[in-house]
Ligand SMILES: *[C@@H]1O[C@H](CO)[C@@H](O)[C@H](O)[C@H]1NC(C)=O
Ligand SMILES: *[C@@H]1O[C@H](CO)[C@@H](O)[C@H](O)[C@H]1NC(C)=O
């Protein structure tokens with residue numbers, strides 16, 4: 001401090017001395033009184049703060065200022081000269097009413113406000129002459145809308161993940177946090193409340209840990225924040241699908257199944273089912289070499305939220321391809337590939353493989369002979385005619401002979417001993433049949 005500031009004008013000095021002697025100011029008749037009646041005021045963030053300060057009596061010339069805080073770190077909130085855009089005087093040019101309004105109060109504006117009357121010291125430096133007792137201002141602030149965040153990477157069913165809800169900028173400190181999973185309350189640890197950057201508001205963090213399930217694709221977590229400044233709780237949501245990875249089940253089906261006749265077309269279909277998210281790449285390998293695929297089905301989402309997909313390759317089953325291995329390789333969500341394989345087997349030519357009954361010595365397949373088929377048809381026709389005849393006759397004789405018993409007896413002629421049961425007419429039919 002420069003020495004000049006030490007030397008107060010005589011009047012100012014006298015008054016300061018008088019002030020220290022109780023009652024001396026009043027006695028002198030020119031004691032300037034300063035009233036700052038509000039001890040505590042609380043406003044809600046965004047509102048206007050009204051601070052009251054009046055003076056009475058005479059004193060040395062000097063300005064009145066509003067300071068926030070005392071001692072080092074005090075801050076000039078208002079003085080006549082200078083620009084204070086948020087502050088207005090309640091009574092514009094008054095020499096006795098120094099009340100002010102501060103609009104748009106924010107949590108960082110919390111603190112103790114002093115109305116201070118200065119007097120001019122030598123060199124034009126202002127010295128504190130009178131000051132009010134201070135008004136303690138608190139600013140109630142709503143928490144910011146809760147933000148809910150999940151793990152940085154996805155996890156599979158059965159694994160546990162932590163989901164965190166944060167909100168900040170609130171005052172006072174008390175805050176309540178509730179978690180809901182699909183609207184049903186779930187338990188969580190106590191929220192952690194820490195002072196904010198300006199120490200005039202607080203931040204909150206609350207975490208839930210849960211085990212994921214396949215069905216959680218559609219599950220929703222809600223973090224509900226309650227605070228005295230709120231009329232209704234604030235909600236933050238989190239879709240568990242963001243944290244979930246369900247790997248696909250992969251199955252390869254050959255149609256027709258092996259072994260197949262040479263030169264037939266075989267469809268290998270890769271069924272990729274029950275996965276999440278839908279990010280999947282399906283490739284086919286024939287004996288380890290990638291093959292081109294034209295036919296990939298659209299990605300379908302099931303009601304449970306999981307995806308499925310089919311991929312098909314058509315293969316001409318030439319003899320050279322006997323024993324070829326077709327692998328369906330699925331890369332899901334950047335994970336290690338899942339492979340399923342099917343081998344193509346070509347049936348040996350009919351000459352070597354098929355059994356004797358369908359073959360003649362000269363290699364002609366009996367089943368392909370029209371006369372054989374005609375014979376079979378004729379035989380069947382005769383047989384059914386006989387059946388109908390027997391059936392009608394049986395009904396005549398017995399009245400209620402069962403058709404089942406008859407058909408059985410006809411189709412299995414040798415089994416008369418147990419086929420007919422105890423019925424006399426059935427036994428008679430066996431005789432006719434054989
Ligand atoms: C401050 O004064 C203004 C204007 O008179 C008034 O609208 C406002 O409600 C007052 N604020 C408080 C916190 O008393
Ligand atoms: C306010 O702070 C300044 C410097 O930061 C200091 O010189 C002054 O004495 C303080 N005033 C009060 C009233 O504490």
Ligand SMILES: *[C@@H]1O[C@H](CO)[C@@H](O)[C@H](O)[C@H]1NC(C)=O
Pocket residue numbers: 262263
């Ligand atoms: C399959 O096709 C090839 C070439 O067209 C032919 O040489 C071969 O005889 C055919 N094999 C059969 C069993 O039809």
Ligand SMILES: *[C@@H]1O[C@H](CO)[C@@H](O)[C@H](O)[C@H]1NC(C)=O
Pocket residue numbers: 255256265266267295312314
């Ligand atoms: C193979 O797939 C194609 C194309 O989808 C289809 O037209 C054909 O009928 C399928 N063949 C068999 C044997 O399933």
Ligand SMILES: *[C@@H]1O[C@H](CO)[C@@H](O)[C@H](O)[C@H]1NC(C)=O
Pocket residue numbers: 262319322323345346347348349
């Ligand atoms: C294909 O391979 C299987 C087993 O290796 C064999 O039994 C079959 O005869 C082969 N088929 C042909 C047409 O060579």
